[in-house]
Amino acid sequence: xxxxxxxxxxxxxxxxxxxxxxxxxxxxxxxxxxxxxxxxxxxxxxxxxxxxxxxxxxxxxxxxxxxxxxxxxxxxxxxxxxxxxxxxxxxxxxxxxxxxxxxxxxxxxxxxxxxxxxxxxxxxxxxxxxxxxxxxxxxxxxxxxxxxxxxxxxxxxxxxxxxxxxxxxxxxxxxxxxxxxxxxxxxxxxxxxxxxxxxxxxxxxxxxxxxxxxxxxxxxxxxxxxxxxxxxxxxxxxxxxxxxxxxxxxxxxxxxxxxxxxxxxxxxxxxxxxxxxxxxxxxxxxxxxxxxxxxxxxxxxxxxxxxxxxxxxxxxxxxxxxxxxxxxxxxxxxxxxxxxxxxxxxxxxxxxxxxxxxxxxxxxxxxxxxxxxxxxxxxxxxxxxxxxxxxxxxxxxxxxxxxxxxxxxxxxxxxxxxxxxxxxxxxxxxxxxxxxxxxxxxxxxxxxxxxxxxxxxxxxxxxxxxxxxxxxxxxxxxxxxxxxxxxxxxxxxxxxxxxxxxxxxxxxxxxxxxxxxx
Amino acid sequence: xxxxxxxxxxxxxxxxxxxxxxxxxxxxxxxxxxxxxxxxxxxxxxxxxxxxxxxxxxxxxxxxxxxxxxxxxxxxxxxxxxxxxxxxxxxxxxxxxxxxxxxxxxxxxxxxxxxxxxxxxxxxxxxxxxxxxxxxxxxxxxxxxxxxxxxxxxxxxxxxxxxxxxxxxxxxxxxxxxxxxxxxxxxxxxxxxxxxxxxxxxxxxxxxxxxxxxxxxxxxxxxxxxxxxxxxxxxxxxxxxxxxxxxxxxxxxxxxxxxxxxxxxxxxxxxxxxxxxxxxxxxxxxxxxxxxxxxxxxxxxxxxxxxxxxxxxxxxxxxxxxxxx
Numbered sequence: 001x002x003x004x005x006x007x008x009x010x011x012x013x014x015x016x017x018x019x020x021x022x023x024x025x026x027x028x029x030x031x032x033x034x035x036x037x038x039x040x041x042x043x044x045x046x047x048x049x050x051x052x053x054x055x056x057x058x059x060x061x062x063x064x065x066x067x068x069x070x071x072x073x074x075x076x077x078x079x080x081x082x083x084x085x086x087x088x089x090x091x092x093x094x095x096x097x098x099x100x101x102x103x104x105x106x107x108x109x110x111x112x113x114x115x116x117x118x119x120x121x122x123x124x125x126x127x128x129x130x131x132x133x134x135x136x137x138x139x140x141x142x143x144x145x146x147x148x149x150x151x152x153x154x155x156x157x158x159x160x161x162x163x164x165x166x167x168x169x170x171x172x173x174x175x176x177x178x179x180x181x182x183x184x185x186x187x188x189x190x191x192x193x194x195x196x197x198x199x200x201x202x203x204x205x206x207x208x209x210x211x212x213x214x215x216x217x218x219x220x221x222x223x224x225x226x227x228x229x230x231x232x233x234x235x236x237x238x239x240x241x242x243x244x245x246x247x248x249x250x251x252x253x254x255x256x257x258x259x260x261x262x263x264x265x266x267x268x269x270x271x272x273x274x275x276x277x278x279x280x281x282x283x284x285x286x287x288x289x290x291x292x293x294x295x296x297x298x299x300x301x302x303x304x305x306x307x308x309x310x311x312x313x314x315x316x317x318x319x320x321x322x323x324x325x326x327x328x329x330x331x332x333x334x335x336x337x338x339x340x341x342x343x344x345x346x347x348x349x350x351x352x353x354x355x356x357x358x359x360x361x362x363x364x365x366x367x368x369x370x371x372x373x374x375x376x377x378x379x380x381x382x383x384x385x386x387x388x389x390x391x392x393x394x395x396x397x398x399x400x401x402x403x404x405x406x407x408x409x410x411x412x413x414x415x416x417x418x419x420x421x422x423x424x425x426x427x428x429x430x431x432x433x434x435x436x437x438x439x440x441x442x443x444x445x446x447x448x449x450x451x452x453x454x455x456x457x458x459x460x461x462x463x464x465x466x467x468x469x470x471x472x473x474x475x476x477x478x479x480x481x482x483x484x485x486x487x488x489x490x491x492x493x494x495x496x497x498x499x500x501x502x503x504x505x506x507x508x509x510x511x512x513x514x515x516x517x518x
Numbered sequence: 519x520x521x522x523x524x525x526x527x528x529x530x531x532x533x534x535x536x537x538x539x540x541x542x543x544x545x546x547x548x549x550x551x552x553x554x555x556x557x558x559x560x561x562x563x564x565x566x567x568x569x570x571x572x573x574x575x576x577x578x579x580x581x582x583x584x585x586x587x588x589x590x591x592x593x594x595x596x597x598x599x600x601x602x603x604x605x606x607x608x609x610x611x612x613x614x615x616x617x618x619x620x621x622x623x624x625x626x627x628x629x630x631x632x633x634x635x636x637x638x639x640x641x642x643x644x645x646x647x648x649x650x651x652x653x654x655x656x657x658x659x660x661x662x663x664x665x666x667x668x669x670x671x672x673x674x675x676x677x678x679x680x681x682x683x684x685x686x687x688x689x690x691x692x693x694x695x696x697x698x699x700x701x702x703x704x705x706x707x708x709x710x711x712x713x714x715x716x717x718x719x720x721x722x723x724x725x726x727x728x729x730x731x732x733x734x735x736x737x738x739x740x741x742x743x744x745x746x747x748x749x750x751x752x753x754x755x756x757x758x759x760x761x762x763x764x765x766x767x768x769x770x771x772x773x774x775x776x777x778x779x780x781x782x783x784x785x786x787x788x789x790x791x792x793x794x795x796x797x798x799x800x801x802x803x804x805x806x807x808x809x810x811x812x813x814x815x816x817x818x819x820x821x822x823x824x825x826x827x828x829x830x831x832x833x834x835x836x837x838x839x840x841x842x843x
């Protein structure tokens with residue numbers, strides 16, 4: 001064996017060793033996709049309009065508050081749509097002052113357009129609207145990540161998806177209680193404390209009558225559970241602007257109330273605690289409502305000044321209290337979520353698929369190997385070796401880049417077997433042709449490889465082009481297929497040309513009067 | 519061992535017959551699609567699929583009775599081997615309005631089965647696809663296929679000549695249509711997996727064509743006085759053994775996937791199997807015929823006007839690189 005050949009052999013062995021090292025032990029290094037190990041795949045849309053609406057409403061409230069402290073009496077401040085609110089009835093003599101305050105309070109985020117008779121329309125600036133939407137999605141992703149981590153899922157995926165900019169992909173491998181996981185992810189967990197101005201009443205109408213028939217724009221009617229524990233729905237008249245809200249929450253934990261029922265204990269941040277203390281101190285004897293996701297959980301009477309710690313009581317089970325603490329701690333979602341897609345694979349089906357995939361691969365490999373042995377005799381061994389090595393390199397590479405193995409990915413392996421051997425066929429057929437022109441075995445082998453090399457390159461590049469577009473098109477499992485196909489083709493160029501040729505040369509180097517069994 | 523050596527078949531003589539055959543298959547496929555609608559899987563149409571594994575043997579009929587009162591059209595079929603007692607239930611889109619709860623359909627199926635007294639069961643998989651995702655995937659699937667076809671055509675046009683690129687693209691398009699027709703004949707749905715198979719086929723089908731085009735180019739250098747028809751016929755005949763063997767090995771691998779790969783990949787494997795066979799057929803008959811058709815005029819004109827320049831110079835350059843198979 002000459003020097004050159006020794007180096008080639010060394011290169012082949014080194015690549016093989018590297019590949020085996022990358023995927024060994026396969027149980028740990030080869031990552032299985034959801035379709036093989038079971039789990040849930042969710043795609044949801046962040047309703048970014050919610051975030052805009054919230055921004056518009058709070059800005060309106062902020063302006064109203066400022067006007068009140070300055071003693072400017074306007075008729076109303078009311079939201080028009082998600083990005084606009086309107087102030088009506090600004091007194092003419094205080095117009096300049098109004099403009100100054102408006103500029104000061106909301107001028108940075110809203111454009112002001114004057115209308116007739118002291119009416120002003122405030123429209124959110126387009127760049128602010130875009131940023132608010134983006135922030136809502138980013139924040140939603142972070143919140144969901146925290147919740148999913150708290151659930152104890154191993155290797156979850158939470159990522160933006162698609163081109164519309166408001167879709168989120170969540171993959172939870174190995175999760176069995178899917179309904180609970182979905183509920184935890186989806187809960188907006190918008191927690192607010194709001195002043196109770198009326199109620200509880202049995203119907204909305206009864207509540208409206210008590211306040212004179214019309215609903216002031218600073219008020220809202222919110223349903224809730226009757227405190228008496230009868231389970232019927234009652235309605236409260238609440239002030240829109242919250243006293244404090246969930247973003248001022250520092251901690252939440254499961255606890256028990258005075259009747260030993262499960263409850264959620266909370267601690268407010270310093271700022272939130274101060275505001276809460278101020279409010280409760282000034283309103284002893286009145287009710288404050290604890291509103292979670294637009295529903296009054298309880299509306300206790302304020303008995304004393306409450307600083308930073310408190311309890312949310314309601315009719316909770318132990319599990320609900322635990323989940324609610326988890327959700328509150330992870331923070332509120334800036335907007336609600338709607339599910340667009342949900343795929344669940346049970347662990348049994350996943351295991352079945354793995355088994356079927358492995359059997360099909362082995363059957364495919366055996367059938368192809370048998371054919372090559374029969375048709376190409378000893379040279380067939382060469383082809384089998386290079387195909388097997390191709391699979392080893394592919395598996396090693398997939399593990400190295402931490403690509404996920406999916407069921408279509410296994411199909412990609414099987415196709416790699418079938419297509420990988422094609423290159424060997426092309427080369428062997430060419431060698432046979434070259435042998436007929438009787439230039440000697442060595443030059444026939446060399447010519448065979450040389451002449452077919454560009455053809456093989458062309459066919460592989462063409463196939464890789466379509467694998468590339470396939471990757472662009474697909475999600476999850478299909479991407480697994482595209483990845484295996486692409487890298488299978490790439491490593492096949494190496495095995496079918498370089499490795500196979502080295503094997504031929506080693507075989508021929510030991511023989512003086514060489515002949516070929518092909 | 520050798521097969522198909524020294525064959526001398528006039529392939530191009532059959533091009534009109536084979537073209538007619540392909541058209542018949544494609545038109546029958548189109549006819550069936552027009553008559554019955556394109557059978558879209560839920561990846562594209564949206565909807566709900568629940569696969570249930572029962573403890574006791576159940577019949578499709580029994581499950582169908584249990585769910586027939588649900589709104590929309592239900593599909594009930596056995597999933598996998600009969601001894602597994604697995605049944606697939608599919609519901610069409612229940613809600614067209616986004617915002618309504620997506621899992622309604624799945625919950626309704628569960629409730630209906632619970633009420634039917636068919637015994638204990640386990641839900642082994644659920645797929646719920648909303649209309650937004652379905653539309654998105656339809657669009658992306660079409661884009662990806664068209665882009666892959668154009669990409670490959672450009673590559674071949676760049677490496678060989680434009681007429682070969684067009685021939686390859688038409689042949690690939692032909693493969694896609696024939697495969698779709700066969701999927702329709704055998705009642706397979708167009709799912710994500712099937713589209714993946716079709717895209718892989720677009721890449722695979724070109725392989726054989728490249729081998730033949732390479733040989734055509736090689737032969738053109740030594741057979742300048744012969745007609746392109748003759749050169750292509752010879753090239754197809756010379757490469758016939760490898761065309762058949764490469765298709766054979768791939769078909770064998772794909773067949774094992776079809777037989778043992780499990781129910782999830784059945785449509786995928788079927789599409790691949792049909793596609794591999796079709797692409798061999800189209801390489802021999804369609805791609806070369808189109809290449810000849812498109813080259814004909816260009817070739818004669820080049821000859822009349824400027825013999826032994828242009829193409830020939832190009833060919834000599836290619837010759838120095840000593841390529842072809």
